[in-house]
Amino acid sequence: MNLHAVRAIYLFEMARTWRTVMQSVISPVISTSLYFVVFGAAIGQHMNQIEGVEYGAFIVPGLMMLTLLMQSISNASFGIYFPRFTGTIYEVLSAPISPFEIVAGYVGAAASKSIMLGLIILATSTLFVPLSIAHPFAMLAFLVLTAVTFSLFGFIIGIWADGFEKLQLVPLLIVTPLTFLGGSFYSIDMLPPFWRAVSLFNPVVYLVSAFRWSFFGQSEVSIGVSLGMTTLFLALCLGGIAWIFRSGYRLKV
Amino acid sequence: MKPISEKPIIDIRHLVKRYDTGFTALKGVDLQIMPGEIFALLGPNGAGKTTLISIVCGTARATSGMVLAGGHDIVKDYRAARALIGLVPQELTTDAFETVWNTVSFSRGLFGKKRNPALIERILRDLSLFDKKDSQLRQLSGGMKRRVMIAKALSHEPRILFLDEPTAGVDVELRRDMWEMVRRLRETGVTIILTTHYIEEAEEMADRVGVIRQGEIILVEETAELMRKLGKKQLTLHLQQPLAAVPGTLASFDLTLADGGHALVYTYDTKGERTGITALLGALGDAGIRFHDLQTDQSSLEDIFVDLVSTKP
Numbered sequence: 001m002n003l004h005a006v007r008a009i010y011l012f013e014m015a016r017t018w019r020t021v022m023q024s025v026i027s028p029v030i031s032t033s034l035y036f037v038v039f040g041a042a043i044g045q046h047m048n049q050i051e052g053v054e055y056g057a058f059i060v061p062g063l064m065m066l067t068l069l070m071q072s073i074s075n076a077s078f079g080i081y082f083p084r085f086t087g088t089i090y091e092v093l094s095a096p097i098s099p100f101e102i103v104a105g106y107v108g109a110a111a112s113k114s115i116m117l118g119l120i121i122l123a124t125s126t127l128f129v130p131l132s133i134a135h136p137f138a139m140l141a142f143l144v145l146t147a148v149t150f151s152l153f154g155f156i157i158g159i160w161a162d163g164f165e166k167l168q169l170v171p172l173l174i175v176t177p178l179t180f181l182g183g184s185f186y187s188i189d190m191l192p193p194f195w196r197a198v199s200l201f202n203p204v205v206y207l208v209s210a211f212r213w214s215f216f217g218q219s220e221v222s223i224g225v226s227l228g229m230t231t232l233f234l235a236l237c238l239g240g241i242a243w244i245f246r247s248g249y250r251l252k253v
Numbered sequence: 254m255k256p257i258s259e260k261p262i263i264d265i266r267h268l269v270k271r272y273d274t275g276f277t278a279l280k281g282v283d284l285q286i287m288p289g290e291i292f293a294l295l296g297p298n299g300a301g302k303t304t305l306i307s308i309v310c311g312t313a314r315a316t317s318g319m320v321l322a323g324g325h326d327i328v329k330d331y332r333a334a335r336a337l338i339g340l341v342p343q344e345l346t347t348d349a350f351e352t353v354w355n356t357v358s359f360s361r362g363l364f365g366k367k368r369n370p371a372l373i374e375r376i377l378r379d380l381s382l383f384d385k386k387d388s389q390l391r392q393l394s395g396g397m398k399r400r401v402m403i404a405k406a407l408s409h410e411p412r413i414l415f416l417d418e419p420t421a422g423v424d425v426e427l428r429r430d431m432w433e434m435v436r437r438l439r440e441t442g443v444t445i446i447l448t449t450h451y452i453e454e455a456e457e458m459a460d461r462v463g464v465i466r467q468g469e470i471i472l473v474e475e476t477a478e479l480m481r482k483l484g485k486k487q488l489t490l491h492l493q494q495p496l497a498a499v500p501g502t503l504a505s506f507d508l509t510l511a512d513g514g515h516a517l518v519y520t521y522d523t524k525g526e527r528t529g530i531t532a533l534l535g536a537l538g539d540a541g542i543r544f545h546d547l548q549t550d551q552s553s554l555e556d557i558f559v560d561l562v563s564t565k566p
Contacts, residue, residue, distance in 0.1 A: 002332070008362025012355075019350060087346030091405065094310040094340050095363040096332040253272065253313050 005097040009105025010112075013079050017113050024075075025117065028067050032121045035063055036128040039185060050187050053216050056129035061211040062184030063125070065146065068118045069179055069204070072147050073171050076110035076154030081161050084250070093252060099245035103155060110151040111144070118143050131215075139214035145230055146207055152237035159250050178204045188220050203233055260324070261285035262337075262413060262444050263309065268318035270304050270468075278304040280468040281318070286413075291435065291445045293455035293476075296465035297562055302448045303343060305465070306415050310340045322413065336364060339411030343418040343448075345398045349391035353382055356390060357404045364409035376404050379434060396427045403434070414438060416447040420454065432458060456480070456554040466562050479557065488519040488530065490537075491546040500540050506533050517544070 017024050040056035047055040083089040092102060125131060133139055161167040182204030188196050199205050200221075210226030213219035219226070244251065263286035270279040278301045286292050296302050307313035309320050311331060320327045325334040348356055357373055377383040380400040390398060399419070406414060416435075420428045428451075435445055435458060449455055455462055455476070462479055464472040474482070495514035506529065507520045521528050537544070 002365040004362045004365045004367065008359050011362075012351075012359050015355070016350075083348075086348065087342075087344055088348055090312050090340070090342055090346065091360060091363060093312045094335060094338070096335040096365055097363065098332075248314055253307075 002095075002097050002101050005095060006101050006105045006108070009092070009102065010109045013075075013106060013109030014112065016079075017075075017109075024113065025120065028071060028117050029120055029124055032063055032067060032124060033128075035059070036125060040128055050190070051216070051218055054129065057131055058187075058212075058216075059185050060122070060125045060129065060131060061215050062182075062208050064118045064121050064143075065182075065204070065208050065211055066179050066184050067121050068114050068143065068146050069150050069175055069207075070171060071114035071117050072110055072150035073154035073157065073175060075113050076107055076151040077158035077161065077167055077171075079106045079110055080155055080158035081167055084158070085164075089251070099241070102245075103152070103241055107148065107151040107155055110154060111147040114147045114151065115143055118147070133215050134217040135214045139211070142207075142211050142214055142230075145234070146211070149230060149234040149237060152234065152241060156237060156240045156244070159244050162250070178202050183208045183220065203229060206230060259287060261321075262288040262323055263446070264321040265305075265309070266319045268305070268308065268320065269316045270301070270308060270313070271316045278468050279308075279315075279318075282465075282468070282470050284463060284470055284473065286444060286446060288412075288444055289439065289442050290460040291439055291447070291458055293459035293462045294446065294448045294465060295452065295455060295462060295558055296448075300465045300562075301468040302465055303417055306340070306417050306446070306448070310338055310415060311335055312340075332365075336409070337412045339406035339409065339414045341402050341406045341414070341416050341419060343421065345395060345402065347390040347398050347401060350389055352387050352389055353377065353393075353401055353404075354386040356401065357408050360405040361408040366409045372410070373404075373408060376407050379437075380404050381430065396423050399423055399427065400430075403431070407438075411443065413444045413446070416445065418448055420449060420451055428454075452555040452558055453553065462554070464558065464561050472561060476554070480554065485552045486521055486528075487550045488521070488533075489548050489550070490517045490519070490544040491515065492517060493543045493545050496542070500542070502540050503533075503536055506536070517542075 036056070036059075039059055044055040044059075049055065050058045083092065122131075157167065157170050161169075181199065182202050183199065184204075188199045188205055188209075191199060206221055206226040206229040209219045209221040210223055210230070213223050213226070243249070263284070265282055265284040268279050268282040269277070271277045282301075282305060284305075294302050294305070304313060308315045309322065309327060311327060311334075315328075320334075322334040323337045325331075325337075327334040351359070354373065354377070357377065358368065358370075361369065361373065374383065377386055380403060382397070382400050382404060385393065385397060390401060393401065403416075403419070419431055423431070432454070435447075439445060447455075447459075459476050462472075462474060462476050463470055472479075489511070491512075492515055496510060496517070497514060499508045499510060499517070509518045509520075510516070511518050519530075519533055521530070
């Protein structure tokens, strides 16, 4: 195990975070605060409680998930795409380092950053709404699991992309709609039966539902199913990455 | 040169690289590099030099064949093999926003070495980079970036250093510094494999020269031996009176007329025991041919190289 290399990649990626602290930390915080103002303060006052939870508090887990997903994907995809774009990837490919170690460095850093952002947003939200967390350890566990899973997904996108356009494409065209339609701002139980059934094909529903359970102790989908679906997606991403390194796809000619 | 019994530090066997497009960049290359030598790989653009280096260093995959570095298979035992190798690629690729110090330290970590600020400082000083250690890479000139890439490759104390076109597009001062550095590295036992367009540098620096053409190694030879074998010398005599033809009395010498009959060119072999110059000058005197100046030229490695790659197999 080349721990020096994992550490070097991790610190290199984290240094990028600190260098761009304005755009990587401040901007998600600002946009989340805006969500709170719009959905929480303005609209929320006219909303009934959902499943016994104030609407302002109800959207907190969804907002955290929204940020977690977007940030994990964009950090990890950019992290690996950029050295491919500039050509500095040659050094990583020529180093005595295994695929697992490369992924641990890049994905570890991307996940760390989005976990930090998730926690910052949680802290920010306590300024707007009173909040209590029913299962704090489960909440943290889901936070980490989601961050790692979607950072792996982002890593795959960063390998697949052959231009900055493609890098934005998947987050924009797939992840954003899935997140918004995944019950971040509402309970899928509020939907007509047909659309509720359709929603169950959306993986984000399971993430948000499980995460919400860790806050309020209740969920639309059973927690076991949620955990199973997340683990399945994690396994798919790991499989994809294993294939990338075995085949050299977009990494080595 | 090292004794022949010594094992090669790089052993390339039947290496083939065929791209998905069907283009075959390497057609079964065999090459052995001995420990501690400076080996120059020459070849025209597209001959396969960079492909060969990329496979040995792990940034490209071979279609078939095998490479051992320090006795370790570069695929099966890639950790041990790659730990020995430092690579300075042809293209200047740097992380624009990193500082010199951080990017060089990063390279060392990547190769699994413990931090060693004293060593990094020495490398930066040797490459005249130390006063730029806190500069971001984007603020540096092209030559400085080249130095940074060399520093990165040296940061993990490799036993084998690949320099792919190290002096392409760099100024005289940096070239001189670079060759100075190569000499110093060789003294510490580092094996150096370089590609270059500046053939006079290969001639001056390299212990051995390999010529690659269209994916095949067509020649590997000690530089001095190559010069001796293929080097030709010419003696040019500038005549006082132009000649219409080489006189029959001089037919036994390899003579040609040049400069509209104003010059007589004598070609002779440097490996021959006798050059025949004394006899020629005597014969010229007998024939009453007088000259006012003379000069000799030796074919350079460049001429040899051009000859080799322009000859069809």
